[in-house]
Amino acid sequence: MHRGSSDAAKVRQLMRRLGEETRGPGRVYLVGGASAVVIGWRETTLDVDLKLDPEPQGAFEAIARAKDALDINVELAAPDEFIPPLADWRARSVYIVRHGQVDFFHYDFYAQALAKIERGHDLDRRDVASMHARGLIDPDRLPGFLANIEPGLLRYPAVDPGTFRARVHTAVAELREAQG
Numbered sequence: 305m306h307r308g309s310s311d312a313a314k315v316r317q318l319m320r321r322l323g324e325e326t327r328g329p330g331r332v333y334l335v336g337g338a339s340a341v342v343i344g345w346r347e348t349t350l351d352v353d354l355k356l357d358p359e360p361q362g363a364f365e366a367i368a369r370a371k372d373a374l375d376i377n378v379e380l381a382a383p384d385e386f387i388p389p390l391a392d393w394r395a396r397s398v399y400i401v402r403h404g405q406v407d408f409f410h411y412d413f414y415a416q417a418l419a420k421i422e423r424g425h426d427l428d429r430r431d432v433a434s435m436h437a438r439g440l441i442d443p444d445r446l447p448g449f450l451a452n453i454e455p456g457l458l459r460y461p462a463v464d465p466g467t468f469r470a471r472v473h474t475a476v477a478e479l480r481e482a483q484g
Contacts (some may be wrong), residue, residue: 310377311341319376319400319408320403321372322360322363323406325365326361326363326406329463330359330406331407331409332356334408335355335383336411340434345392345434351378354378355384382411383416383418386462387415388460389453393415413440414446417435417475418446422445423476439455440466450472
């Protein structure tokens with residue numbers, strides 16, 4: 305079922321509801337458009353992508369109720385479903401807020417940027433540029449992160465390593481050029 309777009313207020317309501325309605329501690333990571341609207345480089349997003357790690361008890365029941373109550377699309381999706389996880393991604397994830405026993409974070413922006421670069425849509429490229437413009441990523445670090453995950457790309461057959469590498473180098477060059 306398609307629901308309406310979500311703005312920052314809806315995403316914040318979702319976080320509050322999840323924190324109040326779950327029955328145990330955990331962490332919820334915002335991904336993609338959810339991060340974009342909360343930080344403010346986009347007005348709305350179609351889907352609120354989340355990663356639960358560790359999953360708060362009762363999270364799925366709370367998400368089901370919130371989807372209907374808030375008219376919001378929620379998907380469980382994170383960069384590590386599309387590219388290998390970056391070492392220490394949790395440590396680089398940015399804390400947002402705590403509701404109840406649940407801590408909310410923005411999923412590691414370097415992992416988000418690499419996943420968006422790999423996918424390569426126009427909106428993804430704009431998102432990466434917005435991350436850079438807000439100081440959330442340093443383009444000079446992207447090739448090193450890519451080098452660290454390249455051996456794991458074998459487990460992601462949809463990803464062509466050569467094409468991915470070329471896209472990262474192109475993105476880095478474009479971001480440096482935008483820097484001036």
